[in-house]
Amino acid sequence: MPDTFVEVQNVAKRWNGQLGVEGVSLSIPRGSFVALLGPSGCGKSTTLRLLSGLELPDEGRIIIDGKDVTTAAPSERNLSMVFQSYALFPHLSVAENVVFGLKVRRVPAAERREKLKRALEITGLLGYEARKPGALSGGQRQRVALARAIVANQPLCLMDEPLSNLDAKLRASVRKDIKKLQLDLGITVVYVTHDQTEAMSMADHVVLMRDGRIQQSGAPEDLYYRPANTFVAEFVGAPPMALIDSAMLPGFERATMIGLRAESLRLAEAGKGRLKCRVSECEFLGSETFVGLTHPGARGLTISMPGLRHIPAGENLEIDFADEDLHFFDAEGNRLRHPNGVTV
């Protein structure tokens, strides 16, 4: 385990008795890219704000770079932040926005100019120094926000849904830019998003939250291949994991729910499949088609078929799958060991 850079110990934050986050513990290695993932209202943004110092926890401790910063002001934590709305100062030009923090911290003008130039170079904003944020496109504003975050060379950068205001095409390219930037600069990034594709593709480590609690924390592949509970199973992956009542599949009575990914399903000949389903819809994605299936004892069943397929809704299909592709969950929805001991 590389050295821990950010350590969150059992942190809780409540508003008038309402739950913000509860019992959040995290350990973030130096130079890693951590995504806080979850549906809206799950506490991911609160967690980020607790890290930034914009909110102070009611319980627990936060340690950054070996220093206890639980109650320290945001400016004492040596971090930068990218806001969802970018939070660019509309009355300042691009250059003034980027060096705002340097100016506040009284960095000499010559050094400021040098850092500004470097930050603009990295973000591809050279030539836009004198523009006001109002005269920039959404993507450019986003890059100004990034430039402001990296200009001071802070070792920790917090990002709060920085891509949610961009259109889908731009989002994909900026995603790569941010990832590259993080690797080049060697900074630690904590990234909040509700988009699991973003989290899975960018992060070394994904923290999935719900209702103020961490559901699972691990590498993207852990969340995908070994979901800790049914919430994780149904949140991660496109399409998410299907859940089947164990009563539908003889031999697995120890589990309550059985999970199954779309890619593990195979079409079977009539009479030879393990489940009989009805086609509800077809979703054509180019290289493959997701065929949505309904079954009285299952939800979210989808089978992935190569190329363009068109199966009329209402048609009956039989599906087959291998035992080792199954995931098992108990009555509380928690993951169970595989009965055959194949996977954990």
Next chain:
Amino acid sequence: MSGLTRHIETFGALLLAVIWISPLVFAVWAAFHTTSDAVNFNIAAPWTLDNFRTAWAGAPWLRYFLNTFLLVTVILIGQFFVTTLAGFAFAQVRFPGRDIVFLLVLMQLFILPEVLIVENYVMISRLGLFDTILGVGMPYMASAFGIFLMRQAFKGVPIELHEAARVEGCGWFGILWRVYVPLARPTYLAYALVSVSTHWNNFLWPLIVTNSPDTRPLTVGLSIFGAPENGVNISVISAATIMSVAPLLVAFLVFQRQFVQAFLRAGIK
């Protein structure tokens, strides 16, 4: 039919404009003519600048101009200082009793300043500011209207900007100075216009609290100049009046567009 109503509206607006501007037009007319020509509306009468010469020689106008200028400046600076800090506190600082205190400040709007003249007079005398420009300006510095205006302007600043400035290392005053004040510029401009024109024209309070030509603003100087015991000469008084209002008038004509825009942007009409 709609054409007719439009004409009536235009006519009404013109009529109102004429009624509004007629005293000023008459003052201009009278200022440039001899008294008898002015009151007889003798269109062909020759124009003259004699009235201005007489008026200018009749009172220390330069001193009055300076006094008025200093007065509106002092008041404006004091108001900016107080309303900025108070508005920021009411908008963004959490402290117990904030809403009640703000309500008390708003109550000030219901009290006519004239009601407080005696009380203010006593207070100014006790502070030893009687017959000083600071004394004339002091009662207006903690303007409830200004505090309300600034609070609204500061409340309209997105909270992310506040937070971004905090993360970048700004303290309370840094945030106020670098984020809130620049973003509230249209409001400051609009408020400055209201404040300057109000206090340029203010009469009753300066009349009571000033006692010498060294502190007297234009309005008071003009009223003494035009007082019946000095003999009534409508042309000379008109000339003096035109001189008094000219700076504001010229400023308004020059900055007309900015004025209107500032008010629109500040959201007050």
